[in-house]
Amino acid sequence: MKFDLFSTYKECRLCPRRCGVDRTKREKIGFCGETDRLRLAYVGPHFGEEPPLTGTRGSGTVFFTGCSLRCSYCQNHQISHDGFGRESEADELARLLKATIKKDGVHNINFVTPDHFFPHVVSTLEILKKEVTGLPVIFNVSGYQSLDLLKDTNEYADIYLPDYKYSDPSLAARLSGCPDYPGLALDAIAEMVKQKGFLDRTEKGETALKGVLVRHLIIPGYPGNSINALTTLFLEFGSKLPLSLMSQYHAVKPQKDPLLNRRIRTDEFEKVYGHCLDLGFEEIFVQFPGQQGRALFPSESIPFVPDFRKSRPFGRPSHSSVDNDRGLC
């Protein structure tokens, strides 16, 4: 790295919130709710990503405590808002990842909303690269990224999995406190595509090695936001942008906006999905309403709201996870 990595916690501007707080003074925390101490909620195989990322043996996923976006309806509320997780260090995270790579044979390393712990992530990858080579590294992000941080991420990431949540600034302001999301996220995705291109096409049974796949979660009551978001993505990146359309929304906590206290309706989904097809996107991963998980194992029952208090937050029965054996949380 070209800069003193951990000093960035002293006046934190790791994400577009740019709080400027000194996270090393542990009583001073920013919007993400986290100090300079790494906190982990789960490390282990995860089967809820799209098929080119999950493969047959799962994605080696790290869920961190805290989040720099903190949407009111977050599906991972326990960790993003409620602070679930325990303190750790980069060397321990590297050890846990090595264990899941060896034991579970995961196809990749997958950091979920890692921006607020970027120095620890880099440190972990520096430790891992001495012993583990060849596994793609996924940055699984909210789209609300700092361009400067993304430029530093380039040398560590192989795959970007960004959301594009909002085209409507007022909705972004109301639900995530960031009216600047639509433009910032679009710029961030453009930088990711510039760095890595589109997610590489995979043959059946193979997993992706490089590229960008954009996700969009349909929010109940706001199909117009989704329609404009998809149109924006299409106009910006064209029909070959790989897209994942998700309909798993569930009100984890009661929402002020009554529309957000229900699942999406079939007619809302059909309107958005129909628009996606009309635009002509060529590679779409779709989670249809009523399917659990992300439509990857339709015959299995994967809860769509994880419970991080459990050793297997996503409920897949057939693979063990490193936290189960090591008491991660």
Ligand code: SF4
């Ligand atoms: S990572 Fe956290 S403290 Fe740093 S700028 Fe973002 S929200 Fe603020």
